[in-house]
Amino acid sequence: MPSHHIVLHLASDATGQTLDSLVRASVAQFSHADVTYHRWNLLRTRSQLRRALEGIAQDPGPVLSSVVDPRLRHELTVGCGHIGVRLINVLDPVTNVLQDELGEAAIARPGGQYVMDDAYFRRIDAMHFVLAHDDGQEMGGLSHADVVLVGVSRASKTPTSFYLANCGVKAANVPLIPNLPLPGELEHLSRPVVGLTIDPDVLIGIRRHRLDVMADRRMDLVMRNNPYVDPEQVEEEVRWARRVCARHGWPLVDVSQRSIEETSAAVMEVIAQWEERHRP
Template sequence: MDEHRISLHLVSDATGETLNAIARASVAQFQHTHVVYHRWNLIRTRLHLHRVLEGIEANPGPVLSSVIDPKLRSALDLACKQLQLQVVNVLDPVLSMLQETLGETVQGRPGIQYVLDEEYYKRIDAMHYVLAHDDGQAMAGLREADVVLVGVSRASKTPTSFYLANRGVKAANVPLVPGVPVAPELLALQRPIVGLTIDPRTLIEIRRHRLRAIAPGGTMGGIKEDDNIYVDPEAVRDEVVWARRLCSRNGWPVIDVSRRSIEETSAAVIELAEAWHLRHAGGSA
């Protein structure tokens, strides 16, 4: 089947995160379509909108909008109607439902969700925490973690930790290395600990890519890539099995990240961490 190519314009009066998420989730359902995204963020004046309309006219395609200002919305709708292009104001159904349910009029203020409130500072604090407790650093601070991730090298512990921090979750991560004793601080920790595991073949490819990035000549420390135990198939399989058994012995739940996105892994981690905190509510932490 031939690929269908379209331009899709995302017009937002804020950062555009909402539209990006909706567009990605929707476009993923179509296998034979190539979408060229045109992102227009922080559109809050007539001058801003004029630039958007020029872009839409130059690359015609449907429009997803989250613009709140009624005058800008009306101008966008009218211009797209003249160009015979569809516009979907993605917030309308939700706002209408909430307005009817709450009996309160929509404020119509762009970017109002991005405020320097308690949740914002919680995310900043979590980001600082991740930076200080990445890759087994500052083990004494693990008691402050909302969750601790463990796993072998290149099992996506660090990117998952940073994604969690953006959700306001303090996530430390500790590598599991065969032949290196597990830190006593980790074994005695009364915080949720989650293991991340990965298919050995996938892990080898990730590690090979990493080796080539840091050693373009094909060797690292005089050791050729194919002779490096870091990517030796048998050694990697043994390493993954050892790490899973270690997690099992300590009662740490394990998530297989082989076919999961960082977002999916993080959602599973949050669910496990929340379950742990519920079980231990009222106990010593």
């Protein structure tokens, strides 16, 4: 089946992240969608909205909007009507339900989710924590972590840690290296430890790509014969790391076919289960 091309306009009065997440999840359900995106973010004034409408008119297509200001919403509705494109206010279904259930009107504040509250500062603190405790740094601070990720090199420990930090989770990560003893701080840690494991073939592909980026042409042959990407050694390395996790009772999350977001969700589920078991 050939791809079907469409144009989508995403109109937001804030960063546009809500629309991006919604559209990615929706478009992913279609195998043959070829989508051109036009993003119109931080629409806070009528002049900004009019420039967006001019852009929509130049390349017409459905408009998905998370604009909440009533006056701007009205102008966007009228403008889309004149252009002849569909407009969907994506927040309305949820907002209407909440208004009915809570018995109060929504305040229609643009970017209302982006406030410098306690949750915001927790995310900032978590970012600093990840920077200080990445790849086995500052082992003495592991007891302050919300979770410690362990795994072989290139098993997505660092990117997962940073994604978790953006969710307000203080994540440290420690590499598991064959023939080296585990850091003593891990042995009796009273914090959840999660092992990230990966299919050896997938890991070799990631490591080869890493070497390609790092090595110049003269070193290419040497780097490709490196034990770091030797199939037998990589397979044994992954098996060894799994045994280490099993011996310590650390749950495993397989990252082979998971995105960073999916891996982080699985880790957060492990954290929740650990906290439930250790609740006073």
